[in-house]
Amino acid sequence: MVHHLLGDLLDETLTRTPHYNYNDADLMGDLISFRNESVQAKMPERVSCMNPVVSTEIMTMEALVDRTMLRQQNATSxxxxxxxxxxxxxxxxxxxxxxxxxxxxxxxxxGPEGYNWIAKLSKNRIAMRWYDNTVLLLDRKNRSAVP
Incomplete structure (x- = not known):
């Protein structure tokens, strides 16, 4: 299954300048390929995962973000x-x-050491934790999609 990067979202409580901007040109339009045997992408931080192991958990997005994403000191809730x-x-x-x-x-x-998360937002859309307090939004595409 191939997912197309639709946008990247930043923590609106961040008080410093992050590495990425909203809908950053370095990320927009990139593809991430999810297969049983690998996850691959050519992005600024290259994704190369062989033999992925997946476990699932049910929780709210609020709980997931609070548990795994950097919260700024003195930031309002x-x-x-x-x-x-x-x-x-x-x-x-x-x-x-x-x-x-x-x-x-x-x-x-x-978050769990060695693990990253993907949240299922709908049948064809996912959110994925990314570097520097960024969340990627990805839409499902057919296998012949090009960046």
Whole structure:
């Protein structure tokens, strides 16, 4: 299954200048290929995951973000810090991914060591934790899609 990068979202409570901007040209339009045997993408932080292992968990997006994304000191509490296109207080399916060899994005600043998450937002859209407190929005595409 191939997903096309639709946009990247930043923590709206961030008080410093992040590495990425909203809908950053370095990320927009990139493809991430998810297969049983690998996850691959040619992005600024290259994704090369061989033999991914996936476990699932049901939780709210608010709980997921609070648990795994860097929260700024003295930041006011905000329910949907990334302005995600969903009700962040409703339960969603979260996929925790680790790789037998390689990596599929960050496992820090928080969360299970060696694991990154993908949140199922709908049948054809996912959100994926990315570097520097960024969340990627991806839409499902057919296998012949080009960046």
């Amino acid at each position: 905000q329910k949907n810090r990334f302005a995600l296109p969903l009700d962040t207080s409703k339960n969603i399916e979260v996929l925790w991914i680790t790789c037998e060899k390689g990596h599929v994005g960050p496992d820090d600043p928080h």
